[in-house]
Amino acid sequence: MNLLITGASGLLGGRIAEHADSRGDSVFSGYLAHHPPFGYPLKLDVTSPQSVSEAFRRARPDVVFHTAAITGVDRCELERDLAVQVNVEGTRNVAEAARVSRAYLVFLSSDYVFDGSRGLYKEDDERNPVNFLGKTKVLAEDIVRSSGARHLVARTSFIFGSRAARGETNFALWAIRKLKAHAPFRVVADQFITPTYDRNLVRMLFEAADKRLEGTLHLAGATRLSKYGFAFSIAKSFGLDWELLIPSSMDEMGWVAERPVDSSLDTSRARALLENKPMELSESLKRLRDEIPE
Ligand SMILES: NC(=O)c1ccc[n+]([C@@H]2O[C@H](COP(=O)([O-])OP(=O)(O)OC[C@H]3O[C@@H](n4cnc5c(N)ncnc54)[C@H](OP(=O)(O)O)[C@@H]3O)[C@@H](O)[C@H]2O)c1
Structure with a gap:
């Protein structure tokens, strides 16, 4: 093709x-x-x-x-x-x-x-x-x-994934790097997503x-959670210290553009139509761990 x-x-x-x-x-x-x-x-x-x-x-x-x-x-x-x-x-x-x-x-x-x-x-x-x-x-x-x-x-x-593109990282890679460096960081707890x-x-x-x-x-991940919840799951999955995460609100981030509070996607149509199903976050993180060297 x-x-x-x-x-x-x-x-x-x-x-x-x-x-x-x-x-x-x-x-x-x-x-x-x-x-x-x-x-x-x-x-x-x-x-x-x-x-x-x-x-x-x-x-x-x-x-x-x-x-x-x-x-x-x-x-x-x-x-x-x-x-x-x-x-x-x-x-x-x-x-x-x-x-x-x-x-x-x-x-x-x-x-x-x-x-x-x-x-x-x-x-x-x-x-x-x-x-x-x-x-x-x-x-x-x-x-x-x-x-x-x-x-x-x-x-x-x-x-998210294991590869940085165009010299830019993605949230999961960035969070893993911070956690490995034992650097505390803020993550919003009032915005909900379906990480993919x-x-x-x-x-x-x-x-x-x-x-x-x-x-x-x-076409998205099957698990809805907050960005804080996502970072927490990453820390747990990679055996890193989740207490470095500081739960924050969107108001505190100083972003220019407004973000939707909960833009999570329902993927039931994809689940019904495809053999390759939207993955639960625990499974995605397990696979990500296999891709990233210790
Ligand atoms: N990342 C997410 O979390 C997310 C979430 C929802 C939807 N999406 C959608 O998924 C798609 C891919 O996202 P991504 O995160 O992979 O994007 P990305 O890493 O930011 O890459 C953007 C791409 O667009 C290219 N580009 C920018 N201006 C261009 C132009 N004038 N002509 C041709 N190419 C141009 C860039 O090329 P150069 O680098 O060569 O300049 C780059 O390859 C986007 O449509 C995005 O809206 C992404």
Whole structure:
């Protein structure tokens, strides 16, 4: 299968490319500034229709994983024009190219399309984002849905794994590093998520793509808990000192953008449709431990 990945230098895109390589797929790894770790590197700026159509011309993809985005929550709030250009217009360009080339498109969306007032959101629940990142994802979802391309909107939540991407860490790696250094740190106890192990997510994404599932699907971890609860579980699982964790509130963090209080995702549709099920956090952390040397 010919695959094109946008954002292949990112946390998720890199894992998708790695997995595709291991399956023997022909993988074109789109990147903007950071060289992708796997696949055939292809310079690709999603904000440029020419760059996107040139990438499609070279890759001739059967399947496109569109993961490229401005993902920083505060960054999107502060750099709104850029967030619109990449997350919204970039998605328009990719969806249009997918339609023209009849490629099947998997668009990565986010739990931040929800306002977080309830939690355990199902695919058809009302979207009502509280920050600009969430707003760009709502617009992008709508563009994909009306594009005429065969597509899946895959929403995920708080991805973690053993690999730092683009020189940036992820929450789990950061927490493990801090705990190993015996450094106390604050973690919010009033924000709830469904942390998602990157390798589990990738397997679910590939199965959904192989089956050409369409519509919207929540692909996330099976365990809902607070960020503090997540850090506590990491400490316990890695045999590290959980007393270094200082429970805090979102108000104390000085973040620019508002965060939804509970953006956890209900993954029962994925559980029903896929052989690769959303993983419980205890299992994900066990696998993560096997990946990270003592
Ligand atoms: N991480 C999470 O917890 C999470 C949660 C929910 C949803 N998601 C969604 O999942 C997807 C992947 O997230 P991630 O955390 O893996 O992202 P990430 O690590 O922040 O990587 C973002 C990627 O986007 C690329 N990019 C940025 N601007 C671009 C442009 N103009 N043209 C082409 N590529 C561009 C970057 O390329 P360069 O590095 O080469 O510049 C990078 O490869 C995103 O759509 C995100 O919204 C993520």
